[in-house]
Amino acid sequence: MEKYVKIAASAAYLPPRVVTNDELSQIMPTSDEWIQAHTGIKTRHFALEENTSMMGAKVAQQLLEQAQVAATDIDLIIVATISPDAITPATATLIQKAIGATKAFAYDISAACAGFIFALSTADKFLRTAQYHRALVISAENFSKMLDFQDRTSAVFFGDGAAGVLLESSTDPADNMIIAESLHADGNAEVIHSGRIAPITDIAATNYPQMDAFFQDGRAVYQFVTENIPPHIREFCDHNGLTPDDLDMVITHQANLRLIEKIAALLQQPMSKFPHNVDRVGNTSSAGIALVLNEILQAGKRPQKLMLTGFGAGLAYGSILLDLQHYQ
Known part of the structure; x- marks a missing residue:
């Protein structure tokens, strides 16, 4: 029987610390006027004392609550990130442990700013098989820890945050998203x-x-x-x-x-x-x-x-x- 894939829930998390252009101008030679003119960016969020997996876990918990799904019903967790907690273990496995998804396998995808697209595509293929039914696809980035704050051409662009979706398989073609x-x-x-x-x-x-x-x-x-x-x-x-x-x-x-x-x-x-x-x-x-x-x-x-x-x-x-x- 052919299987289809739908988005069952969507969630996001932004760290509470908001950083303005004026604040950045205090630590590097730039200005609010220059940043807005060249990038259109006014503010961004920075994660203080909060790593990538912690933000991703908050998104994962929201997804479970919205979909009214138990963590043990998740088969797969894919995390897209280029700012992981560590090279290994995968940030996805840290999220798996944090939410108690004991039956899921988990791994990271590194495709930079295209990461959510690649992760969504990958999870879709798993769910179209007979073996897997639910997947968490989360993009989480703690970019502030990767920046050179003396490089004003890059540092002014970036912020931290996480978001994702819970995917479910279905046999109803109308569910195909x-x-x-x-x-x-x-x-x-x-x-x-x-x-x-x-x-x-x-x-x-x-x-x-x-x-x-x-x-x-x-x-x-x-x-x-x-x-x-x-x-x-x-x-x-x-x-x-x-x-x-x-x-x-x-x-x-x-x-x-x-x-x-x-x-x-x-x-x-x-x-x-x-x-x-x-x-x-x-x-x-x-x-x-x-x-x-x-x-x-x-x-x-x-x-x-x-x-x-x-x-x-x-x-x-x-x-x-x-x-x-x-x-x-």
Whole structure:
């Protein structure tokens, strides 16, 4: 019997500490005027004494409560993050323990700002088999701990947060919410990177691993996105018998407001089709799309043709087409 996949719940968490542009201007040479002009960002949230798994666990608990599902009924937990608690164990396993999902297997996906797209796609495949029925897909990012606060070209963009969905399998075609997808990668280790650990050069007692801060070449990122993402969206639409005009909404990676505006302009679509929160919460990497998705669902919006489009380090990018008209 064919199986379908629906979104049964959506949830989000933002740390309580709000950081303004003026506050950042006290620790680096920048200003509220410059940041808003170049990024559209006004505020962001930073997690203080709270790691990635802790934020993700709060989202997971909300998802269970909303769906009225026991933690022991979860089969799979996938966490998208590039700011994990540690390289190992996976942040997903820490969330699994925190919520008591003793029957679930859990692991992380690292696809940077496209992480929620890749994680959603992966969980969808598991649930379309006969063996698995419920999955938590969570994007959680504690980006503030990865930043170089002397690099004003990067540090002003980012914020912390977590969001996700609970997916369930179904045998009813009307429940099918994940309609189509298109995932891609274009290998480039220099445009965006974070957490590099160099190999040792000799055997010495002084050897100790060191990790570098997040880095992005803003101009190269802008060029890649503007040259590749609008054609990708058009091609994806065409493959599914649509045009950008047919889409009800497009939630892109919340890189910065100016880039979202540029994508909308290149697609000749109004900004009203592009819900966003980057101005309020900053660039939250993989969590950005999930945060906006949760916002529109909590606001009662049920788009029939919703495109999620992520792009980030890798360079990884991709889109998923959702039909949320039957979301409860």
